[in-house]
Amino acid sequence: MKLCFAASSGGHLEQIMMLHPMMKEHESFIFTEKTNYKFDTKGIRNYTVTQINRRELLFVLKLCVIFIQALVIFLREKPDVVISTGALATVPICLxxxxxxxxxIFIESFSKINSPTITGRLMYKYxxxxxxxxxxxxxxxxxxxxxxGIY
Known part of the structure; x- marks a missing residue:
């Protein structure tokens, strides 16, 4: 079984990396945003896509670019399961x-205790x-x- 672990940069990526033991047990890859944020993939293959923020002027265009990037990665890797901690950049590969x-499999953010995330509300349906x-x-x-908690 091939697993895709999808997370945007920062805290979402830190959360998904807590699942590293599962990554090692299965054929896996990481799907995340390209940023200046450096992280240790711990030997797991990874792909990066354009970073996105819903408040950007070019939001729709960037989302389309990410969808195409995600499609190329998805067709190359052919995962059986996508496990995501969000956020926005991961929606295309989940869909x-x-x-x-x-x-x-969607894991709502550890930092959300009293209210849902926007990505969580969307992914709850799918x-x-x-x-x-x-x-x-x-x-x-x-x-x-x-x-x-996954921590």
Missing amino acids: LAKLFRKKV ADLFLVQWEEMKKFYPNSTYGG
């Missing part, structure tokens, strides 16, 4: 997984398994699974 009838790290988040995502 491509659904389009190609692959599984999507994820095959939606995990929350705080029991309080079940009120926003009633069909989610409480998995505890």
Whole structure:
């Protein structure tokens, strides 16, 4: 089984890297944003896409570019499952997984205790398994699974 671990840079990437033991157990790759932020892939193959912010003037254009980048990566790697901690840059690869009838696991951010993320609200509709790290988040995502913190 091939796994794609998708996360934007910063805290989302730090959270997904907590799943490194799972990455080592399966054929895996990391999908993230290209930034100046340096991280240790711990030997796991990784791909980067354009960084995006929803408040940017070129938001729609950049999202289209990321969708094309994600499609190329998806077709090259052919993952069976996409596991994501968000945020926005990961939405295209998650939606491509659904389009190609692959599984999507979304893990809502550890930093969200009292309110949902924008990406979480979107992915809740599409994820095959939606995990929350705080029991309080079940009120926003009633069909989610409480998995505890990944830290």
